Amino acid sequence: MIRKSHSPLSMSPEVADAVADHAPVVALESTLLSHGLPPGRNLEVARRLERTVRDAGAVPATIAVLDGVPRVGLTSAELERVCAPDAGLDKLSLRDLGPAVALRGSGATTVASTAALAHAAGIAVFATGGLGGVHHPLPGADVTWDVSADLGTLARTGVVVVCSGMKSILDIPATLEVLETHSVPVLGYRTDDFPAFYLSASGLPVPHRVDDPARAAAVFAAHRDFSDSGVLLANPVPAEHELDRATHDRLLAEGLELVRKRGISGSDVTPVLLEHFHTASGGASLDANEALVLSNADLAARVASELAR
Template sequence: MSTQPDTPLSLSPEVADAVATHAPIVALESTLLSHGLPPGRNLEVARRLEGVVREAGAVPATIAVLDGVPRVGLTDAELERICSPDAELDKLSLRDLGPTVALGRSGATTVASTAALAAAAGIPVFATGGLGGVHHPVPGTNVTWDVSADLGTLARTDVLVVCSGMKSILDIAATLEVLETHSVPVLGYRTDDFPAFYLRSSGHPVPHRVDDPAQAAAVVTAHRRFSSSGVLLANPIPVEHELDRDVHDRLLAEGLELVRKRGVTGSDVTPVLLEHFHTASGGASLDANEALVLSNADLAARIATELAR
């Protein structure tokens, strides 16, 4: 891998060439692979994600920090490493990048850290599953300080994030308000309803709608004339993979009760809830997760191709 001058990033030769020639590139996160999917399936999905991006005409750039080096574009051996059940990988948000690099550690990047590294590498498009957001208040209070770093990072990072909204365990209305406060454009792809990850609609409208990759690219280009913030494009899960709403609501209620009984708080809440969804749904939520992130990668690659024109 080649290290770019004046930057601590290590870009793969393919990614470095694509950046230099302004070819379409799509950044992909690694936390989904190391912490979100079970061993075996995670490597399969990692390879499928990169394949989907290539088929749509773009270069995939999976991002992780390995042995203190932020790597943008991984070899197959490096993909195997981050997907290994024996890998000792931290979950890295943006605040964790400096310590991890300085101490020579390894970790998988979240939405916030992936977006920041993608922008630093000159990659304008990033595909993921779901965005972080504002958590509901702790029972007995009416305020929460648990707000994902994804939102603040997107507010100051010039990158298009293609996702399927955010998980329904979050306060979606409050999250959309935070994005509005930070002047982050929120677009719905072929929808007027903001999606909620496993569900195609959260019940909240999107401020703006686009119906093809060219329109999305035009919005991104126009937005850059006025602001250095990112853009959020919400792409609903494919209709055939959406979870049944009654099943979803039951699993969510069970998961929240499980969290309450265990006294789980902070960043540990989401992994516990997702594990309950995966187990109690008989794997249906894993299928849904895989389907939506592949759909987002395909759409991101098509938009990246339009931007590269």
């Protein structure tokens, strides 16, 4: 956990004022922008995300590390830098923040590092697309040791993460088991079926359901009395942008086979699988990704507003 008293982070004046005034603020990650969306579209989505948060009554705080400084709330120029095709930003998980700061590096923050920096800045709500999780085992293995740092960070970081479940390329049942082990509450937003990123339903039940932002905020407020862990609020992809299930399953099978043939492992797996989805779906998965993250930003802003009351 980052200690605020020793934190080198820099907050924009707008975000700092909002946090000081206990006004609603929503953290936004930057890996989605620099590594998850194509150039041009990423900047458009970045601006739409911030506008969506504002329209719903909160202050957006996009987070990245630039020249060794974790920045919470980016200027327009900094947002353009993060989205530039030649930005050359590293992908920074929580383990990478110390080296990036000490070596004056620049990088985009993942779910894990964004959650940690948001918490250090006093921001309680974070909107993203999909949570990382447990990967499927590699050939010849019964289990996998490839588990996203997102899960461990959420287990010890008191933020609400609003997402559309785990990325559907992951082992969702195993990921939910890890969250249960770490006592992270999992809430379904207006659904009893845990969402699966591109798909609105995974076929797995959510432990708890909430039907409005006020109830989600109430759960988080009550949870903080008993635990330092975060809360996962799973918001299904808008129905009109959900991928066809048969197409999704075919693309996933093709992507996993591609990973196996190339011998890809570790942090390189997710980008390869997502890129296969983007190209082989003719852009449909990109449309779904954009729609779900905008929906999550809107919901996060409404939850943040309820927490600020």
